[in-house]
Amino acid sequence: MTLEADVNDLWRRSEQGLSADQTTADDEAVLDDFLAALEAGEVRAAEKTGSDVTSWEANAWVKRGILLNFGLRETEGRSYGDVTYYDVLPLRETADLGERGTRNTPDGTAIRRGAYLGSDCIMMSPSFVNVGAYVGDGTLVDSCDTVGSCAQIGANVKLGANTLIGGVLEPVEDAPVVIEDDVSLGAGCRVTSGFRIGEHSIVGENTLLTPRIPVYDLVEEEVIFGHLPANRRAFTRMVESSVSDHDLFEGGAYKPAVVATDVEDETLEATQREEALRE
Structure with missing residues (x-):
């Protein structure tokens, strides 16, 4: 056997x-x-x-x-x-x-x-x-x-x-x-x-x-779960949570997300990343 x-x-x-x-x-x-x-x-x-x-x-x-x-x-x-x-x-x-x-x-x-x-x-x-x-x-x-x-x-x-x-x-x-x-x-x-x-x-x-936790892949412009594609540079950001409107959360509530960019692309400014997340 x-x-x-x-x-x-x-x-x-x-x-x-x-x-x-x-x-x-x-x-x-x-x-x-x-x-x-x-x-x-x-x-x-x-x-x-x-x-x-x-x-x-x-x-x-x-x-x-x-x-x-x-x-x-x-x-x-x-x-x-x-x-x-x-x-x-x-x-x-x-x-x-x-x-x-x-x-x-x-x-x-x-x-x-x-x-x-x-x-x-x-x-x-x-x-x-x-x-x-x-x-x-x-x-x-x-x-x-x-x-x-x-x-x-x-x-x-x-x-x-x-x-x-x-x-x-x-x-x-x-x-x-x-x-x-x-x-x-x-x-x-x-x-x-x-x-x-x-x-x-x-x-x-x-x-x-x-x-x-969602991965916002700015290379393919999609949100994915469970994996990070090859050739990515990834880091944590905070995005608006669905509980933001609750009275207990003055000023809003946020949850973590992962942002992924091209590993060789270092030109994407922080403001551009934020805009991509909020669109």
Whole structure:
């Protein structure tokens, strides 16, 4: 059987009541082989099926394998330096990273089992990469960054300090957060709930990207949700809210929105951006 077939069979049995204290040595071998495949980059939680950033699709069986590693393992006491912690998964072994030129600085970089880091990556402390995440070659995970479960980060990406990349585990059909190649996120950005960022985009600091917040794409002159197209420069602005007329909001109420311009176009004045938003 293939690894996918083994995982799907184990998932079926877990739905029928299989628990952690009932697993066999063969079951545990499937769980371990699956984590090893994730760490080697042989399987991924999502794959791009077309040319556009919206074409990413979840690999449901991979997300099932991650959930099985939580449901069919016992919580154990584990050590991280001088700290004892309790979890179903240990941290990832990192001996292979140095061979590929990837660095993880001491005192606080944590990589959970089942995470993939490419060649020539940099993880600054403190930072955390969760199970199922994929971090491409040459990417920087800066101080105080979190890369959530199943997040797909491309090559040569810069995650500014204190950036949060949200995790998406359930439902298994939902695609995780995707950040394509050559993207730069400013410090303090938040990317959540399966939002996708197209390649070569630059996102200003403290920008929140989530499917619930509209993106005003001034390049194509449209409002979009859930993704930022490729080759955009994006930043947060405030636009008038539907509750502005309420008596409690003297002077009006506003909500965040994201403005996207051409990444190479630095000539658009702030007043022009405001006019575009209000039209």
